[in-house]
Amino acid sequence: MRIEEMTIPGTYLITPEQIPDERGTFYESWRGDVLESVTGVAFQPRQINYSVSRRHTLRGIHSVRIPPGQAKYITCVRGVLRDIVVDLRIGSPTFGEHRVNEIDADSGTSLYVPEGVGHGFLALSDDACICYVVSSAYVPGTQIDINPLDPDLALPWNCPQAPLISDKDAKAPTVAEAVRAGLLPRFSKAGTA
Template sequence: MHIEELTLPGTYVITPALIPDARGSFYEAMRGDLLEKATGVPFRPRQINYSVSRRHTLRGIHSVRIPPGQAKYVTCVRGALRDIVVDLRIGSPTFGEHRVNVLDADSGRSVYVPEGVGHGFLALTDDACICYVVSSTHVPGTQIDINPLDPDLGLPWDCPEPPLISDKDAKAPTVAEAVRAGLLPRFDKAGTP
């Protein structure tokens, strides 16, 4: 398993070592001990979520207020998706910056998203399924939603047609509006070492 920190502090991409044979392949999707060693932060799963999306569905950018905070370990278990993380932590040296990864079921690659970093994705295939292993259970009223089409973020969704997006995400505030409303966490309060 290879764990590499992205340029957003505390955010990692995890590439498992695939062991192929005549039947298919095997890999360790997550190792808590290795993740904790790399991040310096304990990750204790509290809830597992799945979403299934048709091609060109855009979901996000989502995070959770601190407290309660929520780290995510995100894996595409069927199909493929363009995964984007955005630093929403006020005071972070990379505030407002993003990183893009393609996650697909064949590679088993995952992304670790720390507290305070936003997450979203575009389904690149029909019937794409994403798994979120998260560090806290859902607490109504604590979700942070940022418009994934915020022109100031300029996220490279590279969708060949208008994406399918929920009303909630389409009407979500921009990052600037979220800052003015006091919705975003401070970098020093987020779960980074």
């Protein structure tokens, strides 16, 4: 597999080496030893989540307060998604910046999102399914939600119609409001929050 650091420190794009034959395709989606050797991160899964969405559904931008913090290993297992990560770590050289990736089930491409970086996606196909392998179990009241339509972020969702968005995400604070409320983590040199 090829692991490339993205422009936001600590975030990685993972592209598997697919081995096709007459039966189909095989590839390794995740290898903890390889991820750790390239990133220096000892990612240990604690929970696996799936989200199924119809076309034009917009979910995010989501993160988790520290503690407990939550890193994510994200893979599209059905359909196609426009995936966006946003650096929410105060003091990061890329604070407030984003990175866009189109991920689909056919490529097997995954993303590693460290603690303190927000994540969201737009479903580009019907019945799109995303898998989140996360480093901590769900703890009620620790979620950080940022409005995915925050005009200051100006995220390029490029949705051809009004996206289907939850009431929670539509009413979430902007990044500026989250900073004023003291909700966002601080950046450390190790690239984590």
